[in-house]
Amino acid sequence: MPTIPTPPAPIPSAPPPGQTVLYNVYRIYIAQGTGPLHQGIALVPAQLQSQTAGRFYHVTGTVGLGMDYQCRPAEKFGLNPAFKNADLIFQMPKFLLAEFEGIASSVPPPHDPRVLLERNPEPPARDCGTWVIEVLEQTKALLRDKGDIRNLEASPMRKQLQDLSLETDMMRVAKTAELEFEEFSYIDKDGKLTDSGSSWLEPLATYLQEHFGALSVQESFPSLASIAVWLVDGKDGDPKDINIGNQGSWESHFISLDQELLDDLQPFLIPKTTTLWAILENHFPEALALSFISHYIIVELKETSFEEYKERIRALPFGIFSTRVALRYHNGPIKGKEFKRLKEPFPTKVDGVFDDTDYVKSHGKFYPGTMLSSINEGTITSGIFVQKEEKVGFTVAIHCWGKQLDLDVELGHADYTVKQGDWKSGTEVGVITERIGSTDIGIADVKTPFSNRFLDLNGSALSLLPSKDIKIVNENFWIDTFATGPQLLASTGRRVFKANRRGTDLFGEIGDSLLPGTYIRLDQGVFSTSVPENNGNPKIREGVCGSAIIRAPPVISPRQATAPSGSSPTEELTGYNKLLSSKDTTGEVAGFMHWSDCQSLYNSENLLCFADSVDGLIKDGKLCRCKRNPKPVGVA
Numbered sequence: 001m002p003t004i005p006t007p008p009a010p011i012p013s014a015p016p017p018g019q020t021v022l023y024n025v026y027r028i029y030i031a032q033g034t035g036p037l038h039q040g041i042a043l044v045p046a047q048l049q050s051q052t053a054g055r056f057y058h059v060t061g062t063v064g065l066g067m068d069y070q071c072r073p074a075e076k077f078g079l080n081p082a083f084k085n086a087d088l089i090f091q092m093p094k095f096l097l098a099e100f101e102g103i104a105s106s107v108p109p110p111h112d113p114r115v116l117l118e119r120n121p122e123p124p125a126r127d128c129g130t131w132v133i134e135v136l137e138q139t140k141a142l143l144r145d146k147g148d149i150r151n152l153e154a155s156p157m158r159k160q161l162q163d164l165s166l167e168t169d170m171m172r173v174a175k176t177a178e179l180e181f182e183e184f185s186y187i188d189k190d191g192k193l194t195d196s197g198s199s200w201l202e203p204l205a206t207y208l209q210e211h212f213g214a215l216s217v218q219e220s221f222p223s224l225a226s227i228a229v230w231l232v233d234g235k236d237g238d239p240k241d242i243n244i245g246n247q248g249s250w251e252s253h254f255i256s257l258d259q260e261l262l263d264d265l266q267p268f269l270i271p272k273t274t275t276l277w278a279i280l281e282n283h284f285p286e287a288l289a290l291s292f293i294s295h296y297i298i299v300e301l302k303e304t305s306f307e308e309y310k311e312r313i314r315a316l317p318f319g320i321f322s323t324r325v326a327l328r329y330h331n332g333p334i335k336g337k338e339f340k341r342l343k344e345p346f347p348t349k350v351d352g353v354f355d356d357t358d359y360v361k362s363h364g365k366f367y368p369g370t371m372l373s374s375i376n377e378g379t380i381t382s383g384i385f386v387q388k389e390e391k392v393g394f395t396v397a398i399h400c401w402g403k404q405l406d407l408d409v410e411l412g413h414a415d416y417t418v419k420q421g422d423w424k425s426g427t428e429v430g431v432i433t434e435r436i437g438s439t440d441i442g443i444a445d446v447k448t449p450f451s452n453r454f455l456d457l458n459g460s461a462l463s464l465l466p467s468k469d470i471k472i473v474n475e476n477f478w479i480d481t482f483a484t485g486p487q488l489l490a491s492t493g494r495r496v497f498k499a500n501r502r503g504t505d506l507f508g509e510i511g512d513s514l515l516p517g518t519y520i521r522l523d524q525g526v527f528s529t530s531v532p533e534n535n536g537n538p539k540i541r542e543g544v545c546g547s548a549i550i551r552a553p554p555v556i557s558p559r560q561a562t563a564p565s566g567s568s569p570t571e572e573l574t575g576y577n578k579l580l581s582s583k584d585t586t587g588e589v590a591g592f593m594h595w596s597d598c599q600s601l602y603n604s605e606n607l608l609c610f611a612d613s614v615d616g617l618i619k620d621g622k623l624c625r626c627k628r629n630p631k632p633v634g635v636a
Contacts, residue, residue, distance in 0.1 A: 019047075020045040020046075020047065020094050021046070021047075021093065021094055022045075022046040022047075022091050022092065022093060022094065023043040023044060023045060023046060023054070023055075023091065023092045023093075023094060023097070024043070024044045024045075024046050024051065024088055024091055025041065025042075025043055025088070025089045025090050025091065025092050025136070025139070026041070026042040026043075026044060026051075026054075026086040026087060026088055026089065027039065027040075027041060027086070027087040027089055027132060027136070028040045028041065028042050028056070028058075028077050028083075028085075028086050029083075029084040029085040029086070029087075030077070030080060030082045030083060030084060031082040031083075031084050031319075031324075032082070032247065032318075032319065032326060036127070036129070037084055037129075038058070038082075038128055039058070039128045039129045039131075039132045040056055040057060040058030040077070040128070040132065041056070041057045041058065041104070041132055041135060041136065042054045042055065042056050042057075042075070042077055042086065043055040043057075043092070043097070043100075046091060050078075051078070051086070052076060052077065052078025052079060053074065053075065053076040053077065053078060053079070054074075054075065054077075055071070055072070055073055055074070055075070056071070056072040056075035056077055057069075057070070057071050057072075057101075057104045057135070058070060058128060058131075058132075059109040059110060059128050059131050060249050060314075061109075061247075061249060061310075061314065062246040062247055062313075063110045063111065063112050063115050063125050063126070063127050064112065064113055064115045064116040064246065065111075065246060065306075065309075065310045065313075066109070066110075066111035066310070067109040067110045067111060067128065067131075068109055069104065069105055069107075069109050071101065071104070071105075081254065081321055081322075082254070082319065089136055090140065090143070092139065092143060093146075096142065096143070096146065099142055100139055100142070103135055103138045103139055103142065104135050107131055107134050107135050107138070109131065110125065110126040110127050110128065110130065110131055112125035112126065244293055244296065244298055244328060244330060244334055245296065245298045245299075245328030245329050245330040245334075246313055246328060246329050246330070246331075247313075247318065247326075247327070247328060247329075248313050248314070248315075248316040248317055248318045248319075248327065248329060249313070249314045249315070249316070249318060253317055253318070254317060254318060254319050254320060254321045255283050255317045255319075255320050255321065255327075256320075256321050257278075257279070257320060257321070257322075257323075261275050261278055261279070262322055262323055265297075265320070265323050265325050266323075266324075266325070267294075267295035267324050267325055268294065268295055268472070268473040268474070269471060269472060269473065270292060270470060270471050270472065270473060270491065270493055270494050271292055271494065272468060273467065273468075273494060273496055273523045276290050276291075276292060276297075276494060276495075276496045276523075277290075277496050277521060279297065280299075280496060283317070284299050286301070286302075287299045287300055287301055287302075288300055288301070288302055288333070288497060288498050288505060288506050288507055289333060289334075289495060289496065289497035289498065289505065289507075290495070290496055290497075291334055291493060291494070291495040291496075291526065292325075292493040292494050292495075292526075293334075293492055293493040293526060293608075294473050294492060294493060295324070295325055295326060295473075296325065296326050296327070296328050297320070297325055297326070297327050297328065298328045298329070298330050298334060299316075299327070299328070299329050299330070300330050300332065300333050300334055300497070300507075301329060301330065301331060301332070302332070302507060303331050303332030303333075303507065304331065306331075309331040313329045316329060332507060333497075333505065333507050334495075334608070335495075335608070335610055355370075355371060355482040355483075355485075356371050356421055356422050356482065357370070357371070357421065357482075358420055358421035358422075358425070358426050358427055359420065359421075360420050360421075360427040360429060360448050361421075361427060364448075364449060365448065365449035365450060365451050366382060366420045366429060366448065366449075366450055366451075367382070367450070367451050367452075367453055367454065367455050368381075368382055368383060368384050368452060368453075368454055368455075368461060368480065368547075368548050369381055369382065369454060369455050369456070369479075369480040369481050369482060369547060369548075370382045370420060370421075370455070370482055371420065371421055371422075371426075371482040371483075372396060372400075372418055372419065372420060372429075372546070373418075373419045373420075373421065373422055373423040373426055374400045374401050374417075374418065374419075374423065375401075375415055375417060375423065376400065376401065376402070376403055376404075377423055378400040378401075379400075379482075379483075380396060380397045380400045380545045380546040381397075381479075381481040381482055381483065381545065381546045381547035381593070382394060382395075382396070382420070382546065383395030383396060383397075383441075383546050383547070383548050383592055384452055384461040384548050384589055384624060385446070385450045385451070385452045385461070385624070386443065386617060386622040386623065386624060387622065387623055387624075388620065388621050388622045388623070389621075392445075392446055393430070393433070393434070393443040393444055393445050393446055394429075394430065394443070394444055394446060394450050395441055395442065395443060395444075395546065395548075395592060395617075396418060396432060396441075396442045396443075396444055396546050397440050397441075397442070397545040397546030397592065397593070397594065398432060398435055398440055398441065398442030399440050399545070399594075400545065400546070401415070401416055401432065401442075404416060405502060406502075411432055411433055411434060411435065411442075412431060412432075412433045413431075414431070416431050416432035416433075416444075417430075417431050418430045418431065418432065418444045420448075427448065428447060429444070429446070429447055429448045429450075430444035430445045430446050430447050430448075431444060431445055431447075432444045433445050436616035436617060436620060437503075437616045438499060438501060438502065438503035438520050438522060439503060439522065439612045439616050440503065440545075440592070440594045440612050441592055441612050441616060441617065443622075452624060454480050454550070454585070455480060456480050456485055456486045456583065457478055457480045457486055457550065457583045457584075457585050458583050458584045458585060459550075459584065459585040459586075459587050460587055461548060461550070461587060461589050461624045462586075462587030462588065462624055463587060463588050463589070463623075463624055464588075464589050464614040464617055464618050464622075464623070464624060465551060465588040465589060465590045465614065466613075466614070466615060466618060467494070467523070467525060467590075467591070467613040467614075467615050470491055470525060470590055472491065473490075473491060473492060473493065474490050474491065474492075475490065475491040475551070475552075476488060476489070476490060476551075476552035477489045477490070477491065477527060477549050477550060477551055477552055477590060478549070478550045478551075478552055478583070478585055479547045479548070479549055479550070479593060480547070480550075481547040481593075486583055487529065488529075488552070489527040489528065489529060489549065489609060490527060490528045491525065491526075491527060492526045492527055492528040492608065493525075493526040494523060494524070494525060494526060495523065495524045495525075495526055495610065496521065496522070496523045496524075497522055497523075497524075498519040498520070498521070498522075499519060499520045499521075499522045500519065500520065501520060503520070503522060505522075506519060523613065524591075524594060524610045524611055524612060524613065525549070525590065525591050525610070525611045525613055526608060526609070526610060526611075527549065527608070527609045527610075527611060528607065528608055528609070529607040529609065545593055545594065546592055546593060547592065547593045548589050548591075548592055549589065549590045549591045549592065549593065549611050550585045550586070550587070550588065550589060550590070551585065551586045551587075551588040551589075551590055552584065552585060552586070553584050553585070553586055587624075589614055589624060590611070590613070590614065591611035591612055591613045591614055592611055592612050592614075593609060593610075593611050594610050594611055594612050
């Protein structure tokens, strides 16, 4: 009987149209204000014409508090307003999906508390980008083991995928459309990333110099997660990053603002107080303060336990639509403790280096920046001489008389006496008779002559500078105090906060008084000591409270002046390589130091200082009064 041949195995038919056999594996980038891009992994069915949606894998939260792994089976990542880019990495068969998800769920989400305390921890902390790389590398190893990794460089699908648009219309910004050159690219004909080559650099440099006034153009290999800021030579300084607070959850919602508020919300431009109050009261009514620092909006929440705070920010908005200003949260106030609450010894007396001269006895008058003392044995810096019609006085930091305020002692009482120099041996120069609203600015009557001529700065206090006229991050200002001598500061932002009738914020209050009308609105300017770095000793300390903040003249770029060789008595080179006339001022008083964060609570080298604006003085009709006296004899 003849052998019956075995029938051949059936030829597998092609998959039904629309059935997923392969996934395109993308590395996804999502904008986070001006911070680093959030990264994730998307698996998109290869047969789909639109490649803007698919399975999405990422870690959410913040590194310092601990991130969490999340898989979203149907995520329209390409339609997210914050979507920036998608890089096609490789293709993966669908039958490996379960193993891929096993890898993604097994790679530990980043968690490194060091980032809460250190600016640049070593070794660097893992983040969402690190997690993505680790998952992709393990997946590549899996595909190699299965012998099924698809080389996209040789794949005919690569050209097809390159033709698919992953950008949304909102990614093209009209203001920068002129810079979106189509004549050349960093992607070569084979789809590989490469440098543009010298043939492109020269015409590009010529174009930027002719049309945008660029001083020089250099070429470097393109990188992700960067932000470019146009600076005017001789006018703008280099913004420094101050990293404060934590982000909300990536999968949470974004908030929308009216166009008028959006127009006022730009990185490195200080917004109006009305803008900050609108954001605080309309979108974060439970918060007690809100700050703009450099290019962040920081929502200051009532302090809770670490675990409560971590859960709380998961439900809070991730960002703000249509702005590059990032949104952050802080557990408690971003400022340190008020100095009246510090225990002895006061920081001014740590090393014994301060100027406690009684200038009234030696010069017959006293000046801005000299030492003042109270019956409470606290020391502050004298402010400026002001006048309203026939009434004259000088400014003080009234919290130095906190005990009297807490006991409701009436202003004008002898307990509000102000002495110049040490309390025991100094000269009585006035009594506080007035307070400007609920701010920290007190006005003392004058019993001895007061000159608005600065001791160690060039010039005098000539005028009051409204807070609305301080608009640029990194503008230079001076203080000159008995505790520090001349100290250069930089404008960094603005802070608004809810306060009780005494002007104290509500962070220490028991219970919530959050409805409008149950609190007082106050605002402060925020300054930083890091521009330029102060290498002298001492730095900012307790006695700076009450010191006038004086605007410095615009800096001079090295292109406008030649840097002096060696030391110079008239010019100094700042940390941003720009020439600043030594100790010159415009005479404009921007505010008065309230407190500085001596403990440096933040992951930053910057020491933040908070100042009461002069808006209350202006509203009250007070003016600076100065006869432009020459510098006092015997004062350097």
